[in-house]
Amino acid sequence: MNVSSRTPEGFPTRCPHCQAEAAIEYSPETGDASCPVCGSLLWKNDPLAYNPILEPKFEIQKFVDWVAVDAVHLDHDEAFYETLLHRLVISLAAHAGQIWITDSANRPQKICETGIEKLGQDMADTTENIAETWYAMAHQTGAFLVEPGAIHCVSSLEFENTSDFLLLFGSMWRKEEYNGFVVIWQRTTDLARTKRGYLRFVEQICELLNNP
Numbered sequence: 502m503n504v505s506s507r508t509p510e511g512f513p514t515r516c517p518h519c520q521a522e523a524a525i526e527y528s529p530e531t532g533d534a535s536c537p538v539c540g541s542l543l544w545k546n547d548p549l550a551y552n553p554i555l556e557p558k559f560e561i562q563k564f565v566d567w568v569a570v571d572a573v574h575l576d577h578d579e580a581f582y583e584t585l586l587h588r589l590v591i592s593l594a595a596h597a598g599q600i601w602i603t604d605s606a607n608r609p610q611k612i613c614e615t616g617i618e619k620l621g622q623d624m625a626d627t628t629e630n631i632a633e634t635w636y637a638m639a640h641q642t643g644a645f646l647v648e649p650g651a652i653h654c655v656s657s658l659e660f661e662n663t664s665d666f667l668l669l670f671g672s673m674w675r676k677e678e679y680n681g682f683v684v685i686w687q688r689t690t691d692l693a694r695t696k697r698g699y700l701r702f703v704e705q706i707c708e709l710l711n712n713p
């Protein structure tokens with residue numbers, strides 16, 4: 502799949518002199534570049550110029566660019582969902598993800614996944630057994646989060662998150678029909694402060710995808 506982006510590729514950098522944030526292409530030979538704003542000399546291995554939060558921030562910019570401009574015009578085929586999942590997992594700095602899509606018998610079929618092998622075989626088995634419950638929950642509630650140890654209830658459905666990951670679900674719609682869901686595994690130590698932002702982010706991405 503040809504994925505274009507209007508956000509330049511490069512190493513996420515914050516200029517220690519003028520504080521400008523930019524994706525910088527450093528010289529592979531010398532490891533230096535000049536700040537696009539103030540012209541100061543920058544070094545790729547300067548710890549002052551690197552901030553780990555910049556990487557997900559830049560990925561989110563690229564992802565939103567892609568969704569807003571390109572993804573809404575693409576066929577929603579397997580390659581499309583793979584790209585979507587990959588970018589979502591990187592943007593949220595998450596560990597793993599899956600996308601389940603409705604088949605012709607209105608049952609969820611796993612269409613792609615990433616990072617699940619790192620979660621262990623137990624988790625892979627669990628997702629196969631619980632997918633129909635997740636599918637029905639996402640249909641009824643849209644995006645939702647289940648914290649480690651929490652129980653999520655929707656009408657008569659119940660799911661207990663026995664893993665030590667935060668689970669984030671987003672419902673996917675296509676031409677106003679419920680089309681499936683995306684699930685993201687994330688390890689985080691600051692659940693309360695970040696969760697509303699995650700939900701809003703996933704909801705907005707899903708809205709953009711479905712309303713070209």
Ligand SMILES: [Zn+2]
Nearest residue numbers: 516519536539
């Ligand atoms: Zn600068």
